[in-house]
Amino acid sequence: MATSYKNGNLFCENVDVEEIAQNFGTPVYVYSKKKILDSLFKYQRALNSHRYLICYPVKTNYSLSILDLLNRHGCGFDIASEGELQRVLAVGGNPEQVVYSGVGKSKKEIELSLESKIYSIHVESWEELDRTEEISRNLNCRAPLGVRVNPDIDAQTHRYVSTGIKDSKFGVPLEDVQELYQRIKHSPYLEAKGIHCSIGSQLTELSPLLEARDCIVDLVDSLEILGVKLEYVDLGGGIGIAYRQGETEPDISSWVQEIVKPVAARGLRLLLEPGRSIVGHAGILLTRVEYVKKSVKNFAVVDAALTELIRPALYDGYHHILPSHQHSNIKPLLCDVVGPVCENTDFLARDRWLTVQQGDVLAILSVGAYGSVMSSNYNSRFRSAEVIVDGNQVFEIRKRETIAEQIQNEFVVCV
Ligand code: LLP
Numbered sequence: 001m002a003t004s005y006k007n008g009n010l011f012c013e014n015v016d017v018e019e020i021a022q023n024f025g026t027p028v029y030v031y032s033k034k035k036i037l038d039s040l041f042k043y044q045r046a047l048n049s050h051r052y053l054i055c056y057p058v059k060t061n062y063s064l065s066i067l068d069l070l071n072r073h074g075c076g077f078d079i080a081s082e083g084e085l086q087r088v089l090a091v092g093g094n095p096e097q098v099v100y101s102g103v104g105k106s107k108k109e110i111e112l113s114l115e116s117k118i119y120s121i122h123v124e125s126w127e128e129l130d131r132t133e134e135i136s137r138n139l140n141c142r143a144p145l146g147v148r149v150n151p152d153i154d155a156q157t158h159r160y161v162s163t164g165i166k167d168s169k170f171g172v173p174l175e176d177v178q179e180l181y182q183r184i185k186h187s188p189y190l191e192a193k194g195i196h197c198s199i200g201s202q203l204t205e206l207s208p209l210l211e212a213r214d215c216i217v218d219l220v221d222s223l224e225i226l227g228v229k230l231e232y233v234d235l236g237g238g239i240g241i242a243y244r245q246g247e248t249e250p251d252i253s254s255w256v257q258e259i260v261k262p263v264a265a266r267g268l269r270l271l272l273e274p275g276r277s278i279v280g281h282a283g284i285l286l287t288r289v290e291y292v293k294k295s296v297k298n299f300a301v302v303d304a305a306l307t308e309l310i311r312p313a314l315y316d317g318y319h320h321i322l323p324s325h326q327h328s329n330i331k332p333l334l335c336d337v338v339g340p341v342c343e344n345t346d347f348l349a350r351d352r353w354l355t356v357q358q359g360d361v362l363a364i365l366s367v368g369a370y371g372s373v374m375s376s377n378y379n380s381r382f383r384s385a386e387v388i389v390d391g392n393q394v395f396e397i398r399k400r401e402t403i404a405e406q407i408q409n410e411f412v413v414c415v
Contacts, residue, residue, distance in 0.1 A: 005326060008325060010324045013390070013392070016389050021286045030285075030386075039277060042252040043258075053272075056275065057078040058088060061275075061368055061371070062368060063372070064397070067093065078098075078101060080102045085100070095117050098120060099121075112142055124148045126405070132343070149177055149215070151212050151250075156204075157203055180384055182226065192223075201237060204240045217263065230268065239276070241369075282368040285308060285309055287348075289358055300337045300356045302339060305379075309375070319366055321363065323362055324360065324361035
């Protein structure tokens with residue numbers, strides 16, 4: 001976790017979160033630099049005697065300052081859109097350390113990737129391969145590729161984030177893989193660089209990942225027999241985190257050391273795309289209690305909503321909540337923590353015992369991944385401010401949106 005209590009007050013690194021709420025307003029996303037780097041270093045230490053590249057998935061949290069921090073510490077990036085590539089380029093990321101996954105790459109996106117000379121495009125269909133070949137012919141270049149394989153493995157996670165089962169839209173079926181690589185091999189405009197799969201997110205069991213790895217490694221062997229020699233294996237992201245207190249969490253070092261074995265034994269470079277396990281615990285969302293509403297149920301009505309954090313509404317995601325100040329004089333209340341948005345799904349927590357009173361600041365934990373990036377302007381709400389803490393210093397990395405910014409691209413047309 002990025003937080004701890006000192007004398008009853010909640011701190012992020014060496015800063016009292018109450019101070020951050022006062023200085024920057026609420027809701028506000030707060031990130032711990034130390035927590036991000038500590039998690040990244042676990043991956044790097046586990047892999048440092050092998051050939052590897054950590055390609056942080058930009059989708060997880062694309063704050064420019066976080067991308068910059070990771071870039072300066074040796075990360076490559078996994079992108080899912082033109083915008084994500086532009087963000088990587090904006091912080092001086094090296095295109096040669098960028099891979100691109102996604103089932104719906106547009107012509108413009110493929111063109112930009114080729115012109116920027118990214119490391120590899122992960123092809124997810126025959127149709128995309130045709131499009132990529134046509135574009136590289138026009139640009140007179142060779143597109144560096146990896147096929148994203150759908151190994152039909154159940155990642156044993158929430159079905160919304162299980163991406164490696166055969167009826168999911170991601171990747172190509174196993175039976176097409178060899179033929180696809182033959183096609184790539186015989187085209188002067190295509191080049192087979194590696195192979196990719198990412199079977200899902202928030203995995204808490206290692207076995208599906210090992211199964212996927214074995215499947216990919218077997219494919220590498222069979223492709224070599226067909227004369228296709230690959231440089232890297234990319235096993236995607238997915239290592240989960242413990243959202244609930246007391247839950248055991250996958251141990252990054254031992255999982256990664258296990259995963260890398262047969263890949264390293266073949267002299268291949270291992271790419272991993274960990275997102276949540278790097279930034280998840282590094283972020284908290286501070287929100288102020290507007291009202292404690294006591295009716296049939298008790299509600300702590302706060303100033304954050306599903307517009308800031310959609311995970312509870314979308315996946316029934318659990319996020320632990322801590323008060324910024326530990327009250328000793330008030331009794332805990334069983335309550336739902338809800339926002340002001342006009343939806344029944346606008347809850348951040350249900351049935352929690354909290355010591356809350358009007359005006360208190362609450363910290364919603366483990367929101368560094370898929371938090372601010374999934375926020376919206378529903379109810380014309382303003383995107384939150386974001387800050388990063390480094391020791392006893394706090395830096396604003398995104399200012400709160402204003403109404404002027406929110407409506408700047410709109411026209412009032414008298415129709
Ligand atoms: N690589 C690819 C190709 C991915 O699609 C993803 C996540 C990752 C890597 C990173 O996986 P991670 O290490 O973060 O598990 N919004 C959902 C999660 C969606 C994950 C999408 N893809 C949530 O809030 O749980």
